[in-house]
Each structure stands twice: as structure tokens, then as C-alpha cells.
Amino acid sequence: MTYVSRIKRILVTGGAGFLGSHLCETLVAEGHDVACVDNFFTGNRRNISHLLNQPNFELIRHDITFPLYVEVDEIYNLACPASPVHYQHDPVQTTKTSVHGAINMLGLAKRVRARILQASTSEVYGDPTMHPQSEQYWGHVNPIGPRSCYDEGKRCAETLFFDYHRQHRLRIKVARIFNTYGPRMHPNDGRVVSNFVVQALQGEPITIYGDGLQTRSFCYVDDLIGGLRGLMNTDDSVVGPVNFGNPVESTMRQLAEAVISVTGSISRIEFKALPQDDPKQRCPDISRAKDIIGWQPRVELMDGLRKTAEYFERLLTAGVDLGRR
Numbered sequence: 001m002t003y004v005s006r007i008k009r010i011l012v013t014g015g016a017g018f019l020g021s022h023l024c025e026t027l028v029a030e031g032h033d034v035a036c037v038d039n040f041f042t043g044n045r046r047n048i049s050h051l052l053n054q055p056n057f058e059l060i061r062h063d064i065t066f067p068l069y070v071e072v073d074e075i076y077n078l079a080c081p082a083s084p085v086h087y088q089h090d091p092v093q094t095t096k097t098s099v100h101g102a103i104n105m106l107g108l109a110k111r112v113r114a115r116i117l118q119a120s121t122s123e124v125y126g127d128p129t130m131h132p133q134s135e136q137y138w139g140h141v142n143p144i145g146p147r148s149c150y151d152e153g154k155r156c157a158e159t160l161f162f163d164y165h166r167q168h169r170l171r172i173k174v175a176r177i178f179n180t181y182g183p184r185m186h187p188n189d190g191r192v193v194s195n196f197v198v199q200a201l202q203g204e205p206i207t208i209y210g211d212g213l214q215t216r217s218f219c220y221v222d223d224l225i226g227g228l229r230g231l232m233n234t235d236d237s238v239v240g241p242v243n244f245g246n247p248v249e250s251t252m253r254q255l256a257e258a259v260i261s262v263t264g265s266i267s268r269i270e271f272k273a274l275p276q277d278d279p280k281q282r283c284p285d286i287s288r289a290k291d292i293i294g295w296q297p298r299v300e301l302m303d304g305l306r307k308t309a310e311y312f313e314r315l316l317t318a319g320v321d322l323g324r325r
């Protein structure tokens with residue numbers, strides 16, 4: 001009898017980041033051999049410290065803009081700063097991480113015949129003229145603005161994934177991730193959920209940019225990780241792109257009120273000018289994810305916000321400086 005092991009060697013780039021650390025945690029719990037690669041640009045050892053003594057977890061400090069040689073069965077390519085504050089800090093490096101990083105990881109996947117999943121983004125739709133956004137929509141993206149290093153870098157990475165698939169028969173999966181939130185988000189990355197929660201916990205005014213009527217959809221991290229796992233496990237004919245996000249929209253005002261309610265905060269709401277290129281509305285059409293893997297978000301916003309607030313409260317209680325990454 002031939003024994004076929006279901007335990008895989010899995011590489012997670014960006015594994016010490018917000019999403020990557022949750023993915024590593026899930027994969028380690030499933031018994032896989034997990035190699036977490038990170039250059040700690042926005043990642044933090046705190047996110048993976050509980051995994052460091054697990055025999056099936058390995059941490060490799062490495063920048064994916066340089067080639068990497070490891071033997072693996074699957075690659076999740078998550079390495080890339082994800083919030084405007086972080087990706088605009090060094091925009092050239094951001095594009096390099098998306099583009100050179102994709103080339104290096106695709107090259108590795110080609111050499112070891114690994115399956116590879118790209119963490120793409122709803123930002124590939126830019127400031128969309130179609131709502132909700134389905135995967136057929138090609139987007140409305142500014143190629144020369146301050147957000148372009150991220151948006152265009154991610155678009156180019158998708159192009160590379162599909163060219164490696166067509167040219168080299170590589171087994172690819174492309175996930176387009178919409179706003180995701182949860183424990184281990186960066187406290188000060190300018191993203192709306194972390195901003196609001198930290199401001200509320202510290203009793204500071206909650207800052208809304210613009211009139212607060214712009215909408216966003218928020219997916220809880222556990223739901224998102226389930227989606228990425230589901231997509232990776234589909235058969236080779238499924239390549240994507242597949243949207244993952246929450247189709248239920250909230251305005252910034254509603255979100256601010258929800259955060260005030262779960263934290264019991266005394267904070268008031270304050271309005272400031274809208275930054276350049278800020279999309280007015282973003283909402284996923286998740287029919288494809290539903291059809292292919294029966295995926296849809298399950299965690300209610302109030303429950304997810306509560307868990308997120310508990311996480312930030314623990315950091316504050318432990319005296320972690322939320323002003324530093």
C-alpha cells in the first residue's frame with residue numbers, strides 16, 4: 001500500500017504580518033510543516049512568538065525581492081506592506097516587493113513544482129465605477145498617484161501569475177482580498193478599524209476623513225483565512241481571481257458608532273479632509289467564492305470588533321507602545 005502524506009511543506013511569505021500570522025497559526029494547527037518568511041518591515045515577532053517553539057514551524061528572515069531556495073509543496077505569497085502609511089513609506093520598495101517578489105516566488109514555485117497563491121487586493125479595482133466589484137471588472141486605477149506603487153504593483157503581480165500559468169503551466173490561485181480586520185492588525189497603520197478602536201480605547205476623538213458617508217466592507221480575519229485555505233485546496237483548474245470580502249457595507253459613521261458601542265468609549269467623532277485618491281465606495285461581489293468553495297463571511301461585525309478591541313486592550317494593558325510598530 002502506498003502511503004500518501006496529507007502533511008505539506010508550506011511557505012508563507014509575510015508570515016509575521018497580520019494575515020500571515022493567522023494563516024501560519026491555522027496551518028501549524030493542521031499539522032503542516034510551515035516556513036514563515038518575513039523581513040519584518042511591518043511584521044512583528046510578537047505575532048508569531050507563540051509558534052516559535054512548535055516543531056513544525058520555522059521562521060526565516062528574508063526579503064522576497066531576493067531569490068529564495070527552499071523545498072516546499074505550496075506557497076502563500078502575502079509579503080507586502082498593505083496599508084497606505086506603510087506602502088507609501090518606501091514606494092519603490094513596495095513595487096519591488098510586489099513585482100520582484102512575485103517573480104522570485106513564481107520562479108521558486110516553477111522550480112519545485114509548488115502550488116502558489118497570491119494575496120492580491122481589491123485595490124486592483126482602484127476607484128471603481130462599478131458596484132459591487134466582480135472579478136470581471138478591470139478596474140479604474142490611477143497609474144501615477146501616491147497609491148499606485150501598491151495598486152499597480154499588485155496588478156503587475158497578477159499579470160505575472162497568469163503568464164507563469166499560461167507559459168509554464170504553473171498551478172496558481174489569485175485571491176483578491178477586500179478590507180480585513182481582526183487581532184494583530186497594526187495599531188497605527190492608518191487603517192480605519194485599527195484607528196477607530198485604538199482611538200476609542202484611549203478615549204481620543206475618532207477621526208473620520210470626509211463626510212463619513214463613504215462605505216467600506218469589513219471581513220473578519222478568521223473568515224478570510226478560511227477563504228484562502230479553501231481556494232488553495234481547489235483543483236488545478238481553479239486559478240481565480242476570486243474576491244474575498246464582506247459584501248455587507250457600512251459607512252464610516254456606522255463603523256465609528258459600532259466601535260464606540262463595543263468599547264464603551266467616551267470618544268467623540270471628529271471630521272477631517274479626505275486624502276487624495278481615496279475610493280468612495282468598495283464592495284465585493286463574492287458570487288464566485290460562493291460558487292467555487294461555498295465561501296461567505298460568517299462573523300458578525302460587532303463580534304469581530306469586540307475581539308479586535310480585546311486584542312488592542314491586551315496590548316495597552318501590557319504596556320505595548322501603540323505608537324510604534
Ligand SMILES: NC(=O)c1ccc[n+]([C@@H]2O[C@H](COP(=O)([O-])OP(=O)(O)OC[C@H]3O[C@@H](n4cnc5c(N)ncnc54)[C@H](O)[C@@H]3O)[C@@H](O)[C@H]2O)c1
Nearest residue numbers: 014016017018019039040041042043063064079080177180
Ligand atoms: N489586510 C487587508 O485588509 C488586506 C487587504 C487586501 C490585500 N491584503 C494583502 O494581504 C497581504 C498581507 O497583508 P497584511 O494586512 O497582513 O499586512 P502586513 O503588513 O501585516 O503583512 C505583510 C507582511 O509582509 C512582510 N513583508 C513586507 N515586505 C516584505 C519583503 N520584501 N520580504 C519579506 N517580507 C515582507 C511584512 O514585514 C509583514 O510581515 C498583503 O500582500 C496585502 O497586500 C491585505
